[in-house]
Amino acid sequence: MSFSVSSSTDSRELRADELKWVARVRQGDELAMSALVGKHRQRLVHVAANLLRDAHEAEDVSQEAFIKAFREINRLREDRAFSGYLYRICVRLCMDRLRARKAEPSEFDVAMESKGEQVENRVVIERLLTKLTPDLRITIVLREVEQFSYEEVAEAMNVPVGTVRSRLHSAREKLRQLWMEAHSE
Amino acid sequence: MKWRKIKGEITDQFDPVMDEMLGALRRSTIEAEGSDNFEEAFLSRWRRAKEARPVFFWSPVLVGAAVTAFALLALLQIITYVPNDAVSPENMEVSLPASERPIFGNSEIITTP
Numbered sequence: 634m635s636f637s638v639s640s641s642t643d644s645r646e647l648r649a650d651e652l653k654w655v656a657r658v659r660q661g662d663e664l665a666m667s668a669l670v671g672k673h674r675q676r677l678v679h680v681a682a683n684l685l686r687d688a689h690e691a692e693d694v695s696q697e698a699f700i701k702a703f704r705e706i707n708r709l710r711e712d713r714a715f716s717g718y719l720y721r722i723c724v725r726l727c728m729d730r731l732r733a734r735k736a737e738p739s740e741f742d743v744a745m746e747s748k749g750e751q752v753e754n755r756v757v758i759e760r761l762l763t764k765l766t767p768d769l770r771i772t773i774v775l776r777e778v779e780q781f782s783y784e785e786v787a788e789a790m791n792v793p794v795g796t797v798r799s800r801l802h803s804a805r806e807k808l809r810q811l812w813m814e815a816h817s818e
Numbered sequence: 819m820k821w822r823k824i825k826g827e828i829t830d831q832f833d834p835v836m837d838e839m840l841g842a843l844r845r846s847t848i849e850a851e852g853s854d855n856f857e858e859a860f861l862s863r864w865r866r867a868k869e870a871r872p873v874f875f876w877s878p879v880l881v882g883a884a885v886t887a888f889a890l891l892a893l894l895q896i897i898t899y900v901p902n903d904a905v906s907p908e909n910m911e912v913s914l915p916a917s918e919r920p921i922f923g924n925s926e927i928i929t930t931p
Contacts, residue, residue, distance in 0.1 A: 663861065663864070666861075666864065667857055667861065670856070670857050670860055671857060674851075674852050674856055674857070674860075675851045675852065678850050678851055678852040678856075679848075679849070679850055679851065681850075682848040682850035683847060683848050686848065688848055688850035691848075691850055691852075692850070692852050692853060692856065695852060695856075696856070696859060696860045696863055699860055699864075700860070700863060700864055700867050703864065704867065754842040754845070754846070755842070755845070755846040757842070758842050758843050758846040759846065773843070777840055777843050777844060778843060778844060778846075778847050805836065805840070808839055808843070809833075809835055809836050809839055812835065812838075812839040812842075813835060
């Protein structure tokens with residue numbers, strides 16, 4: 634399975650390039666590292682930003698994920714599984730950061746409050762997401778916001794697909810309940 | 819659009835609240851791509867991490883070696899320990915009474931100058 638970064642017809646060529654780059658990274662080639670960073674960074678930062686709800690922290694986590702992925706490249710058994718391996722590291726780092734956080738509204742919430750319905754809904758969503766456990770939060774964001782398939786979510790979170798389905802159901806129900814409470818206030 | 823299953827019924831029912839909530843969640847996407855100097859910053863961090871790596875990697879070995887050396891020294895000290903009373907004047911030959919002094923069988927062949 635691969636995490637799609639391009640839907641164009643040359644995806645096969647890109648995959649072949651990626652295999653070469655991963656093989657070169659195993660030998661410590663920094664140019665190949667730059668190539669892999671260039672290929673994956675946009676999507677990875679996007680995913681991290683939506684998991685953490687913080688663009689600056691997302692950039693930091695993404696760089697850390699690349700460093701960890703390249704440093705421990707020998708743990709990767711198959712070169713073609715690089716993207717899944719990279720996202721798994723990134724999701725784990727995001728999970729650690731979310732667990733370390735306190736459940737407080739971010740500065741963004743306070744600054745953007747009461748500026749129209751769309752922004753208001755965004756603020757509500759941000760606040761409600763903080764009330765979910767990191768597992769549920771990551772599952773629902775990867776599936777609903779990042780549009781990962783169930784299999785991709787399972788691979789990124791290193792859990793079976795059945796667990797993803799169950800967590801997704803719990804996350805939707807919990808968020809629905811919180812959403813109703815927030816709008817009844 | 820989200821359809822909600824109610825108590826396992828075969829027909830699903832449209833759930834407007836879920837639909838609204840999931841719509842709001844999807845619209846709240848943060849459009850981040852990383853800064854322009856992302857790759858430079860990454861390479862700089864990578865090189866720093868690579869330099870720190872050997873020290874980080876070998877530090878447990880160095881600590882282990884130091885502890886082992888200390889333990890060996892302590893062991894050697896214990897093995898080669900000589901209690902003070904073993905060399906006390908009471909145990910020395912010169913301090914023994916004549917009857918307890920060792921007798922050398924060839925004393926008669928010792929000639930005085």
